[in-house]
């Protein structure tokens with residue numbers, strides 16, 4: 001498919017961080033208006049010589065400063081749906097860590113409310129959505145637990161699931177067993193970042209904890225037992241090629257495991273991770289895997305259907321999305 005067709009294709013995205021996806025114009029205007037600061041594009045996007053995930057994560061400091069007041073949070077919720085609509089994304093799950101937006105005195109509850117208000121305004125763009133709440137690696141368990149507890153009231157009215165984000169190398173999955181057992185008990189569906197930095201064990205742990213999807217899951221490459229487990233349990237895999245190259249989760253596209261995952265019958269999906277930090281769109285990611293590793297048009301459509309299947313949308317929404325993808329006219 002050429003890029004115009006890819007852009008028009010009805011799409012579903014499951015792995016998109018709000019802070020890493022604030023459009024550059026939005027961050028520039030917000031920080032110059034509030035703090036008279038000049039922000040350049042290169043301050044927001046990762047450098048080509050990025051060494052690892054830890055360095056990649058440094059790029060989130062500036063956007064996070066836009067997410068400390070209700071106005072910024074609302075505008076961010078609106079901004080992400082506007083961007084999604086531009087490339088005909090029909091449904092998106094947007095994730096963020098509300099506890100990182102409490103530096104100016106907002107409560108977690110107020111933070112989530114503000115983002116949902118902004119998304120409500122953005123409904124006019126016609127993109128359906130859910131929010132996912134991220135616990136953060138390296139932060140106190142109590143802080144993560146309190147955040148999930150505060151987010152409960154929004155379950156099934158804008159919030160659909162919980163995630164674990166941050167530096168996976170330093171903070172493996174094993175330290176978060178109790179937290180995610182509790183999260184499931186609270187009613188959250190789980191999608192967990194695991195296997196982004198080489199650890200297949202983290203993926204195994206995440207599945208044992210009841211994760212319905214794995215964020216990245218690169219370390220599943222070559223692990224037939226683990227792939228079998230994913231197939232049996234219907235676990236989805238959220239791949240983000242540009243981001244995975246930037247964080248050195250893979251060294252080159254030749255080694256990118258998407259082809260292996262598709263051939264193995266895994267429920268693979270394609271995502272941006274961070275539109276602004278990574279400098280990509282979902283259309284760009286689709287084009288990339290078509291041109292570099294020979295993903296076919298049929299496989300593109302299959303990945304969209306996979307995304308619907310493993311999404312946390314309600315059944316009615318899933319049925320409609322499947323129809324829209326089948327019609328290919330949005």
Ligand SMILES: [Zn+2]
Pocket residue numbers: 015017165193215273
């Ligand atoms: Zn991510």
